[in-house]
Amino acid sequence: EKKIKLADTQIESITKKDKEMRAQKKSVExxxxxxxxxxxxxxxxxxxxxxxxxxxxxxxxxxxxxxxxIQRKIDxxxxxxxxxxxxxxxxxxxxxxEYEEKRMARIRQMQELEQEIEALT
Numbered sequence: 001e002k003k004i005k006l007a008d009t010q011i012e013s014i015t016k017k018d019k020e021m022r023a024q025k026k027s028v029e030x031x032x033x034x035x036x037x038x039x040x041x042x043x044x045x046x047x048x049x050x051x052x053x054x055x056x057x058x059x060x061x062x063x064x065x066x067x068x069x070i071q072r073k074i075d076x077x078x079x080x081x082x083x084x085x086x087x088x089x090x091x092x093x094x095x096x097x098e099y100e101e102k103r104m105a106r107i108r109q110m111q112e113l114e115q116e117i118e119a120l121t
Contacts, residue, residue: 091099
């Protein structure tokens with residue numbers, strides 16, 4: 001009889017512990033669900049903000065490429081303008097007789113063409 005009582009008390013103790021553990025498990029599961037419910041909107045907002053960031057990063061990269069391309073074009077134009085200025089300065093200073101010789105050759109050629117036209121008319 002003592003053994004039966006001891007076994008009954010152990011069974012009751014185990015049953016009580018089992019009920020406590022089940023209640024604790026339910027409590028933990030409810031807490032986890034509450035946390036998930038509370039953070040779901042924030043998590044959704046976080047994903048939306050990440051998507052917006054990715055879009056802005058992409059647009060920023062495109063803009064940087066466009067700015068780089070425009071800067072290269074500006075540099076190229078500035079280089080061309082500098083070369084033209086240098087050539088004009090050479091011409092004005094008389095260091096470049098080549099321009100004058102070509103100009104004189106064109107003038108002579110035009111005069112010859114005009115004379116031939118007059119002769120034909």
